[in-house]
Amino acid sequence: MTSEPTPKREEMPKAFNPALVEASLYSRWQASGAFAPREAPGEEPYTIIMPPPNLTGELHLGHAMMDTVEDILIRWRRMQGRPALWLPGVDHAAIAVHTLIERQLAEEGLTRHDIGREAFLERTWQFVNANRARIFEQHKRLGISADWSRESFTMDPGPAKAVRTIFVDLYEKGLIYRGNRLINWCPGCQSALSDLEVDHEDVASFLWHVRYPLIDEQGQATGDYITIATTRPETIVADTAIAVHPDDPRYRHLHGQRARLPIIGRELPIVPDEAIDPEFGSGALKVTPGHDPTDFEIGERHGLPVVSAINVDGTLNEEAGPYAGMDRFAAREVLVRDLKEQGYLVKEEPHSHAVGHCSRCGSVVEPLISEQWFVAMKQEYGDHEPGPSAGAGPGFRRSIAGDALRAVRDGWVGPDGVKKQVRMVPERHTKVYENWLENIRDWCISRQIWWGHRIPVWYCDDCGEMTVAIEDPSRCVHCASESVRQDEDTLDTWFSSALWPLSTLGWPEETDDLRSFYPTSVMETNYDIIFLWVARMIMMGIFARDDVPFEHVYFHGTVRDDQGQRMSKSKNNGVDPLLLTHRYGSDAVRFKLITAGGTGNDQRLEEPRIEAARNFANKLWNAARFVLGDIEPGQRVQALDPSDRASLAAADRWILSRLERVVGDVDRLLERFELGEAGRTVHDFVWDELCDWYLEIAKIRLREQASADRDGDRSEGSHLPQANPERVQNNQSPLPVLVYVLDSCLRLLHPFMPYVTEEIWSGSGDLRSHLPEDAAASLIVATYPRPAQVWRDEAAERELGAVMSVVRAVRNLRRERGIDAGRRLEAYVVGDETLQRHAATIEALARVGPLHIVAERSAAPADSVATAVLDDAQIILPIASLFDFAAERENLEKQRAQASADVERLEKQLANESFTARAPAAVVEEARERLAAAASRLAGVEARLAELG
């Protein structure tokens, strides 16, 4: 042994510098193959399919949140030894990319029709290929351990085949149909939209009251009028009836009568219909089946003709007579003016109402009749046999929406006969999901754009029949004509997204991946796409394979700006995650996102909190520097043996016991998806217990040991009180425990903060080389701590608890009495003899000395002392000239008030017979112990006050 101080590791800088290590650690992980699921026969696979980011999008904080949550889950399960697959991919984002390319063309003065479909797609693919790789380069910066070898794209041949396969299957079962129906049309995108792609926004407008002249059987005006109220006067040209509530006495005499449509002149029947609200407007509704969903239904009920007056570009057509060719909004103004001039307009009142806007381009959506493809949501299908879902019981009828509802509400029995209930976290989303499915309408899946999966339907020029096929047909299946043309339309992006958990694993082929990893474990995404995506995956997953696509859905919250506003391009308040990782490190950004809020709750992005997370990474780093600084290079520490615990110091037994509780808590919390609470639990343990106390205690012991070694070099004798066996025990090297606890904390934290933990463990810190036994090459594949009971030690926890309260009390007194922080002063502690073995600790941490631990109050001085009375100890500091009678008295009075309040409260509680009778025994017992402690404290304070006079 040398008396020189151990050389510090030069390669570990004083502050953790993420920029220095992140890239190389990431490459090392990736090169090691750690991102791919391990071969572990018998272990249950764990699978997360990553929600595919859009091709057009830049990395935003929603992605960062997604990446972090999923990476934590995957790293945790991987470390638990399970074959953990995290499969990444990209979405082709049909409308978004399509419009982007169209915009590019527009800049060149071209439209897609100028260059044609083929050239358009060629151009789009160029864009795709140029952007696909770039997307994940950004995600990788967050340290995500996805299996890049399996990266997928919704337009790849595999997923494309999945799309066609399920389309054909749905069609053959009668669940996909083509129909002429009223759909949401976006004049901006020039395409149909599904209901979910329409955002309703309140718009301040007017309610126009228009009177329609009544006519007699000969078509002559009677001179009377019926007044209707409308927000869309331009659709008057397509009116085909007037409806009133059947019970409305104002209009009962008009049932079956007729009115004449102003300007256009068409005769309109007046029909009674329950859908009319007599309270609204005039209680009479103009019925426009061609341009309003309610009216469409009324029209169907009464057999009304449908007039379509609006073109796909939002202009009016010849049905609009004098307004033909005008834009719908221009037509509105002109029409109102004309109505006014011709005396039809009764009044114009301000009115705010919800108007549908295209969620993509913001145009006002136009309901119009169009021939589109739909998926039937509620239609029953199949042979009505219970089949694999026998758990559903008799009378069970399959339908797409019904099955998806069942899987969440009751559970779905898969082909393996196991009933799986899709659980949502947080659970509150379940109700929203169920409510939506109960009221669902058919899904319009065709889009009039070119980028996307083209509908696999071919029309025959000769016989007019359709051929629906997975492979491109060369001839019509009905008449064998070779003159077949494929449907021009493409599918809703979400149609292929709905298949994502299947198509990424190889379905419809029966691949190894599909067999191993389907159904997946967790679908993790933002709650805002629960309908758009999650519900549809459940629908299609069950339809395609008779099994749920995943067993848990975890919804993370939205990250808002520091004002609580949703980040958006239009507000220009977005924050680039890469800027943050650059400034604070990935670990800090990740840790903040996970621990700053409650499970699934929205949170604000606050930089001070990221800074705090960075500080934590640095804290951990420095704790490691301290531990490692005390180990010789190449030295392995001794293994800990629980059966030999008696040889350990109380502080060792305490920190091991505490660690074990933390491991148990973290395990339980992670199992329940309480990631934030799990992260906070480790954070608090590392900072408040490991660093603030155990490391400080260890420091003292190491120092003593070092000085003993030095003394030992000079002479056999030592000044240490060898006679005291407690001192000897106390002087056991804390290194094995230090290493063990640090190692455990690194493992616990690795999923949350992969970089700093790995760098300490297998990077420049090289902690792994000091472990008692050979460990994994990298922390990423090391074993996650498992809950156990072997180190639980309540006695040690109590013992150290007492030490800590003594130290705190001394520090407190010093502060209160204005004693210099640096000044070492003599101290008396009246208390249990077990404190004796912690004398050195108390001396160092409270900066006192010499310290006298005495059994009786009388053994300590009474004059010119500052006193603190604890539950089971008293602190007496002789402070001589600093002594202030009034201050001491005031302080003791404060202590007395507190103690007596405690006693009073607890006495009252224990006097309550229903409490002692009904509360659990442990709770009552605890109250009794607390009362005893408070009483002893009170007695101590009062004795001291009496002494003081």
Added chain:
RNA sequence: GGGCGAUUAGCUCAGCUGGUUAGAGCGUCUGUUUUACACACAGAAGGUCACAGGUUCGAGCCCUGUAUCGCCCACCA
């Protein structure tokens, strides 16, 4: 019109199955070059848990209602 969430310290938020005197980060105040860390350490101040009832031996947590804010869904033209 339905549904959901939030309301806790100056600010931003945790708080599990109801069980000590309700916690954290930031901020504020007072100290500290204490041999891992000033990205730190020690100490302190700061709360009628939105409001009103109820259930319970016991409520921040459960129930009912109210208020305010936010979000989602919905065919009142």
